[in-house]
Structure formats: C-alpha cells, structure tokens
Amino acid sequence: MSQNERIAHSKITRKFRSEGRQLLFTQGKGGEVSDANGMTYIDFVMGYGPVIIGHSDELFNEILSGYLGNGVMMPGYTTFHSEYLERLLGERTGDRGAFFKTASEAVTATLRLAAMRNGRLGVLRSGYIGWHDAQIANSLKWHEPLHSPLREKLRYTDAMRGIGDTEPAVNWVDLRLESLAEILDRYRDRLGCFVFDAYLASFTTPEVLRQAVAMCRDAGLLTVFDETKTGGRISPLGYDHDHAIGSDLVVIGKALANGAPLSLVVGAADLLADAERARLSGTFSKEMIAVYAALATRDILEKPIGDAPDGWAEIGRIGTQVAATLTAAAEDAGVAALVGARPVLGGGMFELVYHDDALLGDKTRREALLAALTGAGILLLEGHPSFVSVAHREIDPDELRGRARRAFEQWSATVEAGRD
Structure with missing residues (x-):
C-alpha cells in the first residue's frame, strides 16, 4: 500500500x-x-x-511562538480565552462565547441548545451547516446557484441518525419567504432550530433574511446564523452582525486562527446559560494553541495593511x-x-x-x-x-x-x- x-x-x-x-x-x-x-x-x-x-x-509565527511558552493545556479556560472573547465581542456587551474545535461541533451545540430551550428536535436548514448527521442528511448541493439543475438532488440519504418524522431535517431551498411560511406551517411544533449558512446570503438580501429570522422566531424556533465561512473573513464578526439580521446565535469558525482549529458559538448570556447543563464541551475545547493563533491573527488583521x-x-x-x-x-x-x-x-x-x-x-x-x-x-x-x-x-x-x-x-x- x-x-x-x-x-x-x-x-x-x-x-x-x-x-x-x-x-x-x-x-x-x-x-x-x-x-x-x-x-x-x-x-x-x-x-x-x-x-x-x-x-x-513570519510575523504570525513569531507572535504565535511568543505565546507558546505559556503552555498548551490548562485545567480549565484561561485569561487568553477571556482576552480573545473581549477583543472579538467588545461592542456586543451582553454576549458570551462557547469554544469548540470545528464548526460542525459548534452547530451541533446550537441544535442541542435549541432542543433544551423549546423541546423540539427538528432542524430547518438552508445551506451547508456541517457534516454531522442532522446537518447533512437529505441535503442538497447548497453551493450551486439557485437555478442550477445540480442543486436540488437529495444526497446523504443513508446511514444517518436523528432524522425522521419526529426529528425532521427540512431544507429551505429557494430562499422565498412564501415557501418558508409553508415549511413552518407544515412542520409546526416539530422544528426547534433554524440554521442559515451565511454564504447563501449572496443569493438574497439582508431584508429577506431579517424577515426569515423573525418568522422562525415567531414560530418558536431558535435561530442560528452559521458564519463558518464568513465570520472573521468578510469582517471581524461576519454578515449577521454587519447587517443586523438579529439571529439568536452565531457560529463563527475557519478564518479565526489562520489555520488552527477554532470555532465559537456566540450569543446572549441567557441563551448560553444552558451550556453546562447541555454538556457543551470536550477535552480539547479549552486547548490553547488555537486561541494563541486567534490572538496572533487579530494582532495582524486589526492593523492597516x-x-x-x-x-x-x-x-x-x-x-x-x-x-x-x-x-x-x-x-x-x-x-x-x-x-x-x-x-x-x-x-x-x-x-x-x-x-x-x-x-x-x-x-x-x-x-x-x-x-x-x-x-x-x-x-x-x-x-x-x-x-x-x-x-x-x-x-x-x-x-x-x-x-x-x-x-x-x-x-x-x-x-x-x-x-x-
């Protein structure tokens, strides 16, 4: 071999x-x-x-190397985690952040928080929101243009847990508010979380998304803007923040740490109050190399270039x-x-x-x-x-x-x- x-x-x-x-x-x-x-x-x-x-x-490596002398794992979270959140969320004074390694983990955490909040296990999604079962099962080719003939063929229909009549995973495909209203009516009282991939914002308008979030919230869903591709890349916090979309939770990942694995769930303190009860953590959630890398990344990107x-x-x-x-x-x-x-x-x-x-x-x-x-x-x-x-x-x-x-x-x- x-x-x-x-x-x-x-x-x-x-x-x-x-x-x-x-x-x-x-x-x-x-x-x-x-x-x-x-x-x-x-x-x-x-x-x-x-x-x-x-x-x-070279500059990134120099800054990162300077941090490494502090160690890579502590018993719990550190002043470096706190400093990073303060720099990231400074103007969002009521928000907290939960640390993860991958955005698939982070989105899974939002689904659990939603279920704990409203008792519903169904997921309404628009876009690619991760590779875990309920995130990808019965999904589409989300990155294709809206009119592409390759877009709407369902994929990943086998060997997926946590989906079905009582735990539906439903696609909002065309980004029309009329079809969203039909979905919310059809799956009333079964959908607990709406997750929107920020990349698809390029196919619609901020006003449509603001209305979509409001409709989902009125139907009792927890709303999540998945900024895995966009947060820390198109701007420090991403599309939802920049356009005042108003989602309950935001997932930020990928570009935060120049290649080191880091993802965050960000939202109001009361929404993240269930983090401990929901077991939103793993051994490497508090690992420090990625946070050092994220601090080094901000050190560079915050300055004029x-x-x-x-x-x-x-x-x-x-x-x-x-x-x-x-x-x-x-x-x-x-x-x-x-x-x-x-x-x-x-x-x-x-x-x-x-x-x-x-x-x-x-x-x-x-x-x-x-x-x-x-x-x-x-x-x-x-x-x-x-x-x-x-x-x-x-x-x-x-x-x-x-x-x-x-x-x-x-x-x-x-x-x-x-x-x-």
Whole structure:
C-alpha cells in the first residue's frame, strides 16, 4: 500500500489531482503551496478557508511562538480565552462565547441548545451547516446557484441518525419567504432550530433574511446564523452582525486562527446559560494553541495593511481583484460566454460562475476545467467558493491572468476535441 493509499480522502480532497495522480502537499509559503512532485501552485483553497493571513507567515509565527511558552493545556479556560472573547465581542456587551474545535461541533451545540430551550428536535436548514448527521442528511448541493439543475438532488440519504418524522431535517431551498411560511406551517411544533449558512446570503438580501429570522422566531424556533465561512473573513464578526439580521446565535469558525482549529458559538448570556447543563464541551475545547493563533491573527488583521484600514478590508480588495483577473483571463481565452468569476460577500471569497446553462449542469466539463486550472498551477474550488489571504496581495496579476488564460484555452480545446 502506497503512502497516499493510506489516506481516506474526502470528496473535495479527491479533486486535487494532476495527470491522474492524487496530490500530496509538502509545504505552504505565503499564498502558494508545493506538492510532493515539486510543483508549486497559487493556492485559493487556503485549507478550505481557515488560512487568512497566509501559509507560514513570519510575523504570525513569531507572535504565535511568543505565546507558546505559556503552555498548551490548562485545567480549565484561561485569561487568553477571556482576552480573545473581549477583543472579538467588545461592542456586543451582553454576549458570551462557547469554544469548540470545528464548526460542525459548534452547530451541533446550537441544535442541542435549541432542543433544551423549546423541546423540539427538528432542524430547518438552508445551506451547508456541517457534516454531522442532522446537518447533512437529505441535503442538497447548497453551493450551486439557485437555478442550477445540480442543486436540488437529495444526497446523504443513508446511514444517518436523528432524522425522521419526529426529528425532521427540512431544507429551505429557494430562499422565498412564501415557501418558508409553508415549511413552518407544515412542520409546526416539530422544528426547534433554524440554521442559515451565511454564504447563501449572496443569493438574497439582508431584508429577506431579517424577515426569515423573525418568522422562525415567531414560530418558536431558535435561530442560528452559521458564519463558518464568513465570520472573521468578510469582517471581524461576519454578515449577521454587519447587517443586523438579529439571529439568536452565531457560529463563527475557519478564518479565526489562520489555520488552527477554532470555532465559537456566540450569543446572549441567557441563551448560553444552558451550556453546562447541555454538556457543551470536550477535552480539547479549552486547548490553547488555537486561541494563541486567534490572538496572533487579530494582532495582524486589526492593523492597516497597505492603503486598507485593516486586514479584512484588504482581503476584500484582494478577492475582488482575483475574481476580475480570472474573468479577464476567460475573455482573453475566448470563453467568457461560458465562464467567469465573481467576488462573494465583498471579496473575502470568490467563485467560478457559469453563464451557459448546459455547462452549469455538466459536471464532467466543470471538473475538466478544475483539472486544467490545477495543471496551470492554480488551486481553487469548483462548485464551492474559493478563498484569499493577505499573502495573495503579493501575487503578480499578470502572471495569474496568464496561467488562467492557458488553463481556459487548454480546457476549451479539450472540450471541443471531445465533441468531435
């Protein structure tokens, strides 16, 4: 058995292939990564979003190293946890935070808090909210555009616990308030928690989301905004805070600690008062390396970078520029009628967009484009938003445009050859 065959790859990591071979990575530096074959890639995967400053950033490593002399595990929470929450939640004076390692854990905690609050086990969800059973069972391809033919096919229908007639897991798919009202009426008194993936805010408006939260609360549901992709990336606290959506609880994760595993549930003190009774903790919830990394991350992002007032504004500028560069490369290659890119929620993320309905529903051609970009030394996500870091401000836009143009040309030629 080869070294690579010992790894049980997830569906997304399987996509990182070159010339038919699974990629194993050896090093990251700034906005790039290298693989075991010696090839270097511009990295827009960023560990699926947690890396926000850059790989092996010297300043980040220096600050983190300074903290490590305090130890990595104490009997309980520490002054460092308290300091981080004070910096994160300073203007939200009535809020508390509960610490976790992954956002799937954190969302699971909100489901338990909801059940303890209203006695209902059903979940109403919109978007990808984690990989635990009730979060993903009978779910959709949430990152597809609303009109994509690939979006609505139910997935993960086998071997999932905690769902069914008494514990329904229900999808709000089209983001229409009329359909939400129908769901709330149909599942009256069975749904306990509404969880919304903040990425889907790019498909609707703040006013729709404010109304959706109010409707769910009126129906007795605890409302949760899942800012796993967005909190600490598009802004310090994310979309719900910035647009006054008013959710009861917010989950923040991924980009908080530049790659170290940290996620939080944030909400009013009375809502988190059940944390002890609900057993919302694990051995590594109080681990300190991730909190040190989160403090180091804020030390960097809170300060001006270039002409931007802080790191979050600079990241938004970078992502917007990257999307424009990829769109320009598609124009250079003569495929702009088929594909381009767009910034998502201000540019902390971006995604490929398909302008041709036939291509939108053709997974084979779309994955061929991903392979062509990989072959040109560009790693990004297809059917999912991609991510930028502060380190990407050092990218040469002309080099990125040239690599992407070659990838688009190679992809177009391959697709046309396959039609002959």
